[in-house]
Amino acid sequence: MFTGIVQGLAEITRIEKKPGLHTLQIHFPTGAMENVAVGASVAINGVCLTVVQQESRDTICFDVMMETLSCTGLGKLRHGDRVNFERAARIGDEIGGHILSGHVHTQARVRALEKPTNNYRLTFQVDTAWMKYIFPKGFIAIDGASLTVAETGEDTFTVYLIPETLRVTRFALLEEGDMVNIEVDSQTQAIVDTLARLGYDGSMPPRSKY
Known part of the structure; x- marks a missing residue:
């Protein structure tokens, strides 16, 4: 489980590619991986990965299988790419964002990037099938960062970022056309899907009790 509070940026220092499997060597800020162990979970750009090897105090390796590579x-x-990271939450940790599984649902493309005075506005385009789970003022995780949706369109949604978020995450490095990982809010997904099964999604009239 993760909280969506990105703990910083790490750097890809080596990628070993085999058929259907990539091994990522990632260098983390000093002390960020203190007491990490093989088998521990770390979210990289919002994807839950398992530590398979610790090459030094701050350099960790992860295997990424075929399904994860494709999705x-x-x-x-x-x-040299920089990625968001978050270590798995522990019992008693403060949940500053919202609960995430680290299981990415889909990807979105940066549609627009605007910098009005003292603001940073990002608009993303996503497959319309996922828009039923994305609402203004609702939660969404983008590359593992818990954010609040500001506005939505037919196949777009917008978020605003504060300077601290830009400092800690890779969002300041994004350009138009870049792709990001998306995890929709699990509670919202459960409610929407439950209502759809009951016929309250507008596709059919509600079921009669009789």
Whole structure:
């Protein structure tokens, strides 16, 4: 489980590619991986990965299998790329964002990037099938960062970022056309899907009790 509070940026230092499997070597800020162990979970750009090897105090290796490579942006990472990271939450930790599984649902493309005075506005385009789970003022995780949706369109949604978020995450590095990983809010998804099964999604009249 993760909280969506990105703990910083790490750097891809090596990628070993085999058929259907990439091994990522990632260098983290000093002390960020203190007491990490093989088998521990770390979210990289919102994707829950398992530590498979610790090469030094701050350099960790992760295996990324074929399904993850095809469904997320991890397969397109290159040497030197910077990624968001968050270690798994522990019992008693403050939940500053919202509860995440680290299981990416889909990807979105940066549609627009605007910088009005003292603001940073990002608009993303996503497959319309996922828009039923994205609402203004609702939660969404973008590359593992818990954010609040500001506005929505037919196939777009917009978020605003404060300077601290830009400092800690990779969002300041994004350009128009870049892809990001998306995890929709699990509670919203459960409610929407339950209502749809009961016929309250507008596709059919509600079921009669009789």
